[in-house]
Amino acid sequence: MxxxxxxxxxxxxxxxxxxxxxxxxxxxxxxxxxxxxxxxxxxxxxxxxxxxxxxxxxxxxxxxxxxxxxxxxxxxxxxxxxxxxxxxxxxxxxxxxxxxxxxxxxxxxxxxxxxxRPVSALLGGGLRAEIALCWAIAVSDNESVVAEARAKVEEGYTALKLKVGRDAADSLHRLKLVREAVGPKAALRLDINQHYTADESIRLINKAAEMHLDLEYVEQPVPKWDLDGLAKVNRAVETPIMVDEGVFSIHDVVEIIKRDAASIVNLKVGKFGGLYKARKAAAICEAAGLRCMIGCMLESGLAMLAGAHLAKALQPIDLACELIGNQLYDSDFIDMEPFYTSGRLKVPEGPGLGYPAPPQCF
CATH class of the missing domain: 3.30.390.10 (Enolase-like, N-terminal domain)
Known part of the structure; x- marks a missing residue:
């Protein structure tokens, strides 16, 4: 063939x-x-x-x-x-x-x-039938953020990710409002999106700990090129640190491990060049004791299914994944409704990616 x-x-x-x-x-x-x-x-x-x-x-x-x-x-x-x-x-x-x-x-x-055969079988196995999901909330006014957080927890989401704003005090206040609104029902994550220096990130993360916000992890606190700064943050705080923009290849993952710069890797399939190389990256993480979470690039449903198959197959992916990109759009190339329920994504068992019908765009 x-x-x-x-x-x-x-x-x-x-x-x-x-x-x-x-x-x-x-x-x-x-x-x-x-x-x-x-x-x-x-x-x-x-x-x-x-x-x-x-x-x-x-x-x-x-x-x-x-x-x-x-x-x-x-x-x-x-x-x-x-x-x-x-x-x-x-x-x-x-x-x-x-x-x-x-x-x-x-x-x-x-x-x-x-x-x-389903893609998960081609990737090596089937550890889980469903993938717990994290909902990402864009920067907005506090009232809207809190309302969205409450609604998503009621839908069944077990984790929420908030984006940091330019003002650290304002971001911490928003996190506090969300924690008070959802209580212990959902894990809270904070994505700094490269906005801060190492010292600024350390101050914010330690302050969040003092406020008992119980952050599951903090994502990409410093610019992607600042691996020394990332390592400094990782060593200085107790809250787990995730690397995202700082890893685009298996070689980047090795460098993160060498520097002890993070304990979690955002394993976006797209940025690694596909499922094949993402699986290699996950194996390296597993060998080094790093955890993985599968994020997305706000793609359509096909990519969410691909990420779900990867999450189903690999051991180090044990965190709620951010496979929600297609949920932000008015339409999609395939019908994803059968797979989403109560804040979870059911991994299809059909052949390939397992969509109900092929994309109707060719």
């Missing part, structure tokens, strides 16, 4: 309400769906949603990379040779992890369709 064709579809999906993406609020995001077909007629689907402030990729650029560089190099190749395929993609062009992840995702889906 060989890859016969790789096609892309690019569109814009509006958010249900404006969302803070990067450093600005936006009405929606671009999405690319990738279809990889074999010579015998089977097709697998993957997706990506660019976030230029995060990975430097754009929709038009990613589509050009896939159609003009990756597709010509991969057509005719064995779709089961994922190691070889990733070597080819990395030789053709460096970086561009989100574009590569969409192709990787489609290849896993194609394999599952051909073998009549």
């Amino acid at each position: 060989n890859i016969a064709a790789i096609k892309t579809y690019r569109t814009f999906l509006p958010f249900r309400q404006a969302w803070e993406v990067g450093a600005r609020r936006t009405p929606g995001k671009e999405h690319i769906v990738v279809a990889v077909s074999s010579g015998d007629g089977a097709t697998g689907y993957g997706t990506m949603s660019p976030l230029p402030s995060f990975s430097s990729e754009t929709g038009a650029g990613a589509e050009a990379v896939i159609n003009q560089l990756l597709a010509p190099a991969l057509v005719g190749h064995d779709p089961f040779d994922l190691e070889g395929i990733h070597l080819i993609m990395d030789e053709v062009i460096s970086g561009n992890h989100l574009a590569k992840s969409a192709v990787d995702m489609a290849l896993f889906d194609l394999q599952g369709q051909v073998l009549n």
Whole structure:
């Protein structure tokens, strides 16, 4: 069996309400769906949603990379040779992890369709049938944030993530209001999104501890390039520290371990270049005793299913995952309603990614 064709579809999906993406609020995001077909007629689907402030990729650029560089190099190749395929993609062009992840995702889906097995089985197992979810709340006025937190806990979410604002005191006050509103029913997480220095982060985190806010962890407290600062924070506070923007590869994970810079890794499938490399990163984390959580890049449902299959298969992913990107949109390429219930995501048991019907965009 060989890859016969790789096609892309690019569109814009509006958010249900404006969302803070990067450093600005936006009405929606671009999405690319990738279809990889074999010579015998089977097709697998993957997706990506660019976030230029995060990975430097754009929709038009990613589509050009896939159609003009990756597709010509991969057509005719064995779709089961994922190691070889990733070597080819990395030789053709460096970086561009989100574009590569969409192709990787489609290849896993194609394999599952051909073998009549779910992607989780291809990734190594099935440790859990459902994935507990964390709801992320964008920066807004305190009343709106508290109301959203209450509503999501009532829906069944077991964890909530808040974004830090520019004012540390204001952010702590907002966290306090949310903790008082939801009590011990949900874990609270704080995402600093690279906004602070190491010393500023240490002061904020220690103050949160003094206020008994009981943070599950604090995410990316310093700029992604400041690994020394990240390590300084990790050593200075008792609250667990998660790295996100600071890891885009297995080599980055090794560097985090060497420096003892974090105890949790945000294992976003897209930023690692797909499920294949994300699985490698998870294995390194497991060997070093680091925990993992699967976040998202606010992609559509296909990517949420891919993340769910990874979470189902791997041991170090034991935290509520942020596989909620598709929930922010008015529409999606596939029907995701059967899989979400009471703050949990049921991992499909059907072949490939397990969607009810293929994306209707080609």
